[in-house]
Amino acid sequence: xxxxxxxxxxxxxxxxxxHHRLAVIDTIRSVFTRFGFAPLETPAFERIETLMGKYGxxxxxxxxxxxxxxxxxxxxxxxLALRYDLTVPLARVVAMNPGxxxxxxxxQIQPVWRADRPQKGRFREFYQCDVDIVGSxxxxxxxxxxxxxxxxxHELGFHQFTIRLNDRRLLRAMAEAIGAVDQETSMLVAxxxxxxxxxxxxxxxxxxxxxxxxxxxxxxxxxxxxEIPGTAQIEADLxxxxxxxxxxxxxxxxxKLDRTLARGLDYYTGPIFExxxxxxxIGSLSGGGRYDGLxxxxxxxxxxxxGVTLGLxxxxxxxxxxxxLGDSKTASTVWVTLFDExxxxxxxxxxxxxxxxxxxxxLSLEPQKLGKQLKxxxxxxxxxxxxxxxxxxxxxxVQLKDLHGDFKGTLPLAEAVARITSG
Amino acid sequence: xxxxxxxxxxxxxxxxxxHHRLAVIDTIRSVFTRFGFAPLETPAFERIETLMGKYGxxxxxxxxxxxxxxxxxxxxxxxLALRYDLTVPLARVVAMNPGxxxxxxxxQIQPVWRADRPQKGRFREFYQCDVDIVGSxxxxxxxxxxxxxxxxxHELGFHQFTIRLNDRRLLRAMAEAIGAVDQETSMLVAxxxxxxxxxxxxxxxxxxxxxxxxxxxxxxxxxxxxEIPGTAQIEADLxxxxxxxxxxxxxxxxxKLDRTLARGLDYYTGPIFExxxxxxxIGSLSGGGRYDGLxxxxxxxxxxxxGVTLGLxxxxxxxxxxxxLGDSKTASTVWVTLFDExxxxxxxxxxxxxxxxxxxxxLSLEPQKLGKQLKxxxxxxxxxxxxxxxxxxxxxxVQLKDLHGDFKGTLPLAEAVARITSG
Numbered sequence: 001x002x003x004x005x006x007x008x009x010x011x012x013x014x015x016x017x018x019h020h021r022l023a024v025i026d027t028i029r030s031v032f033t034r035f036g037f038a039p040l041e042t043p044a045f046e047r048i049e050t051l052m053g054k055y056g057x058x059x060x061x062x063x064x065x066x067x068x069x070x071x072x073x074x075x076x077x078x079x080l081a082l083r084y085d086l087t088v089p090l091a092r093v094v095a096m097n098p099g100x101x102x103x104x105x106x107x108q109i110q111p112v113w114r115a116d117r118p119q120k121g122r123f124r125e126f127y128q129c130d131v132d133i134v135g136s137x138x139x140x141x142x143x144x145x146x147x148x149x150x151x152x153x154h155e156l157g158f159h160q161f162t163i164r165l166n167d168r169r170l171l172r173a174m175a176e177a178i179g180a181v182d183q184e185t186s187m188l189v190a191x192x193x194x195x196x197x198x199x200x201x202x203x204x205x206x207x208x209x210x211x212x213x214x215x216x217x218x219x220x221x222x223x224x225x226x227e228i229p230g231t232a233q234i235e236a237d238l239x240x241x242x243x244x245x246x247x248x249x250x251x252x253x254x255x256k257l258d259r260t261l262a263r264g265l266d267y268y269t270g271p272i273f274e275x276x277x278x279x280x281x282i283g284s285l286s287g288g289g290r291y292d293g294l295x296x297x298x299x300x301x302x303x304x305x306x307g308v309t310l311g312l313x314x315x316x317x318x319x320x321x322x323x324x325l326g327d328s329k330t331a332s333t334v335w336v337t338l339f340d341e342x343x344x345x346x347x348x349x350x351x352x353x354x355x356x357x358x359x360x361x362x363l364s365l366e367p368q369k370l371g372k373q374l375k376x377x378x379x380x381x382x383x384x385x386x387x388x389x390x391x392x393x394x395x396x397x398v399q400l401k402d403l404h405g406d407f408k409g410t411l412p413l414a415e416a417v418a419r420i421t422s423g
Numbered sequence: 424x425x426x427x428x429x430x431x432x433x434x435x436x437x438x439x440x441x442h443h444r445l446a447v448i449d450t451i452r453s454v455f456t457r458f459g460f461a462p463l464e465t466p467a468f469e470r471i472e473t474l475m476g477k478y479g480x481x482x483x484x485x486x487x488x489x490x491x492x493x494x495x496x497x498x499x500x501x502x503l504a505l506r507y508d509l510t511v512p513l514a515r516v517v518a519m520n521p522g523x524x525x526x527x528x529x530x531q532i533q534p535v536w537r538a539d540r541p542q543k544g545r546f547r548e549f550y551q552c553d554v555d556i557v558g559s560x561x562x563x564x565x566x567x568x569x570x571x572x573x574x575x576x577h578e579l580g581f582h583q584f585t586i587r588l589n590d591r592r593l594l595r596a597m598a599e600a601i602g603a604v605d606q607e608t609s610m611l612v613a614x615x616x617x618x619x620x621x622x623x624x625x626x627x628x629x630x631x632x633x634x635x636x637x638x639x640x641x642x643x644x645x646x647x648x649x650e651i652p653g654t655a656q657i658e659a660d661l662x663x664x665x666x667x668x669x670x671x672x673x674x675x676x677x678x679k680l681d682r683t684l685a686r687g688l689d690y691y692t693g694p695i696f697e698x699x700x701x702x703x704x705i706g707s708l709s710g711g712g713r714y715d716g717l718x719x720x721x722x723x724x725x726x727x728x729x730g731v732t733l734g735l736x737x738x739x740x741x742x743x744x745x746x747x748l749g750d751s752k753t754a755s756t757v758w759v760t761l762f763d764e765x766x767x768x769x770x771x772x773x774x775x776x777x778x779x780x781x782x783x784x785x786l787s788l789e790p791q792k793l794g795k796q797l798k799x800x801x802x803x804x805x806x807x808x809x810x811x812x813x814x815x816x817x818x819x820x821v822q823l824k825d826l827h828g829d830f831k832g833t834l835p836l837a838e839a840v841a842r843i844t845s846g
Contacts, residue, residue: 004515004721007470007503012516015461015529022462034778036755036785038438039445043548044467044505044534045487047430064468065490067501069538076499078490080430082467092427093435101803103788106438111467115492125466138788140761143771151778247771248786249778298427332459338563348566348670355457355574355672362459363671365526365561379524 009116009124020316020325024156025109028129028310031152035144037107037131042089044111045080050298052081054088056266062114082113086130087294087307094134095298102135102303105144109312121282121317132307134295139237142271142290143244145308149275149286150250152310157324161277161285163245163254166261167238168268168289173231174222178215185266187211187219192262195283223259241271267291273308280321286310331381334420337373338364339389346393350386350413357417378403384420432539432547443739443748447579448532451552451733454575455530458567460554463529465512467536468503473721475504477511479689485537505536509553510717510730517557518721525558525726528567532735544705544740555730557718562660565694565713566667568731572698572709573673575733580747584700584708586668586677589684590661591691591712596654597645601638608689610634610642615685646682664694690714696731703744709733754804755783757843760797761790762812769816773809773836780840801826807843 006012013021029039051063066080067073083089086108094100109129116124131148133141146163153161171191175184190205197205199220206216222228228235235257242255255273263272270290277285288308296303319325336351338344347363354361362382364373370387377385387399392410400416401408411419429435436444452462474486489503490496506512509531517523532552539547554571556564569586576584594614598607613628620628622643629639645651651658658680665678678696686695693713700708711731719726742748759774761767770786777784785805787796793810800808810822815833823839824831834842 004473004518005470006515006519007466007468010466010468012466012519013462013464014516014520015463018462018464021464033755034781034783036783039436039441040438041436041441041444043430043433043435044536045430045433045548047428050427061492064492064503065496066505067488067490067499069484069487073488074499076490076497080487082489092429093437095427096429096435097437101799105785113467125468133788136788140767140771140786140788144786144788244767244771247768247775249775332456344563344667345670348563348667352670352672358457360457360459362528363563363567365556365559365563365567376524 007124009118011123020319021312024312024315024319025127025129027155028152028312029107029109031148031155032107032129032131035105035131035148035151037105037148040090040093040106040108041110042083042086042093042108044113045082046089046092048078048081050081050092051084051088055084059084062116064113064115083110084114085112086110086128086309087132087291090130090132090134090307091295091298094295094303098299100134103141104134105131106134107131121314123313127312129310129312130307132305134305135303136306137292137304139241139271140244142241142306143248145288145306146241146245146255146273147248147250149273149288149308149310150245150254153275153285153315154251156315156319158277158318159251160279161254161275162256163250163273163275164258164261165238165242165255165271165273166258166263167234167271168263169234169270170228170231170259171262173228173234174219177222177229178211178218180211180215183210188262189264191219191223191260192264194260225259238271263287263289267294269293271306277318280318282314282317284311285314285318331383332360332362333382334359334361334384334386335373335377335380335382336361336363336386337370337377337388338367339370339387339393340367343388343390343393347388350388350398353413353417354386354420357421359417359420374401374403386416430547432541434546443742444735447735447738447742448550448552450578451575451735452530452532454571454578455552455554458528458554458571458574460528460530460571463513463516463531464533465506465509465516465531467534468505469512469515471501471504473504473515474507474511478507482507485539487536487538506533507537508535509533509551509732510555510714513553513555513557513730514718514721517718517726521722523557526564527557528554529557530554544737546736550735552733552735553730555728557728558726559729560715560727562664562694563667565664565729566671568711568729569664569668569678569696570671570673572696572711572731572733573668573677576698576708576738577674579738579742581700581741583702584677584698585679586673586696586698587681587684588661588665588678588694588696589681590657590694591686592657592693593651593654593682594685596651596657597642600645600652601634601641603634603638606633611685612687614642614646614683615687617683648682661694686710686712690717692716694729700741703741705737705740707734708737708741754806755785756805757782757784757807757809758796758800758803758805759784759786759809760793760800760811761787762793762810762816763790766811766813766816770811773811773821776836776840777809777843780844782840782843797824797826809839 064082065078068077068079186209268289269292272289274284275286290306292304295305334354338347351363383404385401487505488501491500491502609632691712692715695712697707698709713729715727718728757777774786806827808824821839
């Protein structure tokens, strides 16, 4: 007997999980659509040169590379790679479709693959739900992204979440204020760890990275709200942005200005944001920001953009832990039993009538003992059992049993359908 | 300026195509659910040993293999491979979940990848929509598969299609009848080409494969309806199966017994079926059959199964060519304009009210000239323009314009919402 396994960091989504997923994706898709975003899908793999070098050294290591077919395979040559995120593919789509009307508001809900260390809520195959607005510098574009995330989480049932909001230009101004413009990225990387290693940890890390004590003190003074020279307009704009986002539907009070938010990725150029929940501790559920330099990289055009990603797997972990998912409705509504060869045609006819009425309907495939069939239906969580025996077949009736309640009776098929349909 | 390309044999699905796809997938999913099938999803890649050797020599060549990360990569070693179909992953799921209640009726709608020669309606990444019933030998299981395909195609709007139905055991009996049991597969491969190369072509090919003229004559006599010794029961059962499938909802007359149907894959053991349309000529839209030996290969158990695949890409090609897709509803319903800084807050409030009413709503991101904004809305295909200027803002009203009709008027926001909602 051969033993089979799943690839590390992946899992199957069995019916119970799939029912929840489909419902959650439906909600997210409907919010995205309501905000005027249009769907896009791209291939699972890209040409390897499209992806390599876009995610830093760390990213390069985590990209799944695909062996060439035929020639070159024997030398281990690769020509394709699995999608690492949905942003670089978007940049490629924009470059390859110069006729797209701008601003282009697209959403994309697809899996991405990273050979990362698996941990709670982190898999090697995971779904991202992205919205991006390409081709607009308007702060309303940023506000739409904040509002769509706030609305989606609200409609999924989240009531306790914070959207942290900051601006990369504030962080840059901080680096300038301490005379360390060249060390901006290094400073960012250290600040980004504040949640994980705390103030003392970041102070130590900044020291290791060559910042002196006066610089470190000044950084923390500014992180704590001290003045950052020359940023009054940026701060006022951030506050205005928060107001726009709330006006557009982000739950009141959920957006909080937070100078300590750094966001790892290098490519952000303006406002940045990240959604966190306090319970359970799992990192961010969504993140995004303005990135005016990335989309144009393939087209040579200057294309401003802002976008945000909802991480489906983490959203699920949180919804599961907080008991937000409810019962998984995996079961059909109706189970039609099979009595014997003689009445088989009647069972088929009844099953078809149920389905024609739009009812999700199971049909017994074997004429086992009635008790056994009903047990199966019950175990599967089906509510209504429809028994068709010789008497019912002759009379054009069915026996209807509510497996979740008391009702039991023999009635004409049409009445049975009506009874089930009315709940 | 960097030039970017798509990988060969793949494409992007832009909003206009995506709207059609989402609608078609919705229909298919709802029919699958109505027939009592439950959703399953598996990872895009499997361990390479799970896939290799399951699709013959030809298949082995078409599988996309993934390079190891870290150690072994430099030697070109591979450990993973992209899913080639949805059946082998199903077998793995069944083996890894011995507690699954049987029969297990699952559907799965996911892409698969094959490094095949691209042609019309054939891509290297393409979606399969599979239903399978695992763990039942009942002919009703086969009938459910036939009925679910017939119903799905019917609800998608297909009216002219044929489900060809045959049984592998008839083909085997033919090989026995000509004393060529050992050449059964060779005979099948030749017969399978009948559509492509015609009777003379198949006769020649059978000759090349070592069948003598008497054998070839006998094969064609049996293909044309001549008696196949010892198969009376199988033929009667096939006819019964057809009746069951029609009783369960396959459109009357669409299922035709056809002894020339061979189906390429080796693993079928009983009834086999394939759906074809006469216009346009594009090969089969769906195919399947009973395969009682495959699912158990990983578990060592004897697990009968029957299933069928709907090929989404071909279904699209046909629907497109036959004009069955209709207009793509990519547009939002409402476009809210932006007048100036002063009234911006009012525009945001109005956009939010529209969305709260469930209307898909675009918002101008820049206060361009009104004519320009309306032109954008019109070009995007949006029906209702909602203009919010200083007068409207002061009065708590909006100007509503039907861009597809005559209506134009100034009315309170709530009335505008009601008017749009009522169509």
